Amino acid sequence: MKAPAFWSHGQTSCYAKLLAPLSCLYNQITTSRANRLADFKADIPVICIGNLTMGGAGKTPTAIALCKMLRRLGKNPAFLSRGYGGSLTGPVFVTTAHKAVEVGDEPLLLRQHAPVCVSQNRIDGAKALVAHGADIIIMDDGFQNPHLHKDLSLIVIDGGFGHGNERVFPAGPLRESLQNGLGRTDLAILIGDDATGTTERLHQIKPDLPILKAHIRAEENPVLRERPCLAFAGIGRPEKFFDTLNQQGLNLVGTEAFSDHHLFHANEINSLKEKAKNSGATLVTTEKDFVRLPPALQDGIETLKITLDFEQADMLNEHLKQY
Numbered sequence: 001m002k003a004p005a006f007w008s009h010g011q012t013s014c015y016a017k018l019l020a021p022l023s024c025l026y027n028q029i030t031t032s033r034a035n036r037l038a039d040f041k042a043d044i045p046v047i048c049i050g051n052l053t054m055g056g057a058g059k060t061p062t063a064i065a066l067c068k069m070l071r072r073l074g075k076n077p078a079f080l081s082r083g084y085g086g087s088l089t090g091p092v093f094v095t096t097a098h099k100a101v102e103v104g105d106e107p108l109l110l111r112q113h114a115p116v117c118v119s120q121n122r123i124d125g126a127k128a129l130v131a132h133g134a135d136i137i138i139m140d141d142g143f144q145n146p147h148l149h150k151d152l153s154l155i156v157i158d159g160g161f162g163h164g165n166e167r168v169f170p171a172g173p174l175r176e177s178l179q180n181g182l183g184r185t186d187l188a189i190l191i192g193d194d195a196t197g198t199t200e201r202l203h204q205i206k207p208d209l210p211i212l213k214a215h216i217r218a219e220e221n222p223v224l225r226e227r228p229c230l231a232f233a234g235i236g237r238p239e240k241f242f243d244t245l246n247q248q249g250l251n252l253v254g255t256e257a258f259s260d261h262h263l264f265h266a267n268e269i270n271s272l273k274e275k276a277k278n279s280g281a282t283l284v285t286t287e288k289d290f291v292r293l294p295p296a297l298q299d300g301i302e303t304l305k306i307t308l309d310f311e312q313a314d315m316l317n318e319h320l321k322q323y
Helices: 014-018 020-034 059-072 105-110 122-132 178-183 198-205 238-247 266-278 287-292 313-321
Strands: 046-050 077-081 116-118 136-140 152-158 187-191 211-218 229-233 252-257 282-285 301-303 306-310
Touching: 014 020, 020 178, 046 059, 059 077, 059 105, 059 136, 059 152, 059 187, 059 211, 059 306, 059 313, 077 105, 077 122, 105 116, 105 136, 105 287, 116 122, 122 136, 178 198, 187 198, 198 211, 211 238, 229 238, 229 266, 238 252, 266 282, 287 301, 306 313
Parallel strands: 046 136, 046 152, 077 116, 077 136, 152 187, 187 211, 229 252, 229 282, 282 301
Antiparallel strands: 211 306
8 A cells, every 4th residue: 555645754634633543443452462472482583673664664675684794793594574465374485486476575585695484473484494494583574573572673764754643553654652662672773864853753752772874775787877767666665766766866767656565467567668668768676576576577677776784883783793
């Protein structure tokens, strides 16, 4: 789904007020569940990467960056995912033969860096990873899931969006209240410039919360400089991707935004390819969108690879060394 405009930072709306009773109920249910004592503690550490809002905030690039850091520390990390959007309940280890409709899109990206177990039951997934030989688990999402004990809980925040209007779903983008979510947070990672005063706001609620800053770095793709570009994306905030392309100095002649985790149909991709052809442009999308495309439709579509750089990498390293 696309986030409604009234979810944005600083917005007031009669819709938010009308939905307030439902938000109260949703928050009570989520809070009660999230604050439960964990059912199971794995034999190896579990680092959970989550967020407090609906939609994408940068969890997957954060998970990949942490995986690389842990490898440099001599660890053997593996990923645990519920495989959002996939049909397999697991536990199943992701292979090159799997498709996004089976395991979700994030696991296909994560698998390029470490083993990935998709399991809707996080406990069973953790047990499978221990048996597989991992010595530390990176859990992609699951911050509100109470079943598996987390040794370190990180939340990822989109600096351009913050926490929106700070209301709980459906009146706003929050999965739970800021106060409750921050109570379980060990470390926050703010990606991009802080456009909404998030750092100050978080420290008002939890003064001692470590907040690390990070920035998305796009890798050079020479093909994208040869011709104009037509971009499309079905992620949490497609405009972030389009802004990144503009920041690269590319000639962006058009954009098409789809809902998060959108499963593209052949007619949609063929239509986009036709538009690109008519404008003499290269069709470009995100890595996450690309892996959701059937192989037969991937031809002729470029991607922009991204990396997450931390401003205080040494501080994060010190946190990870504890595990």
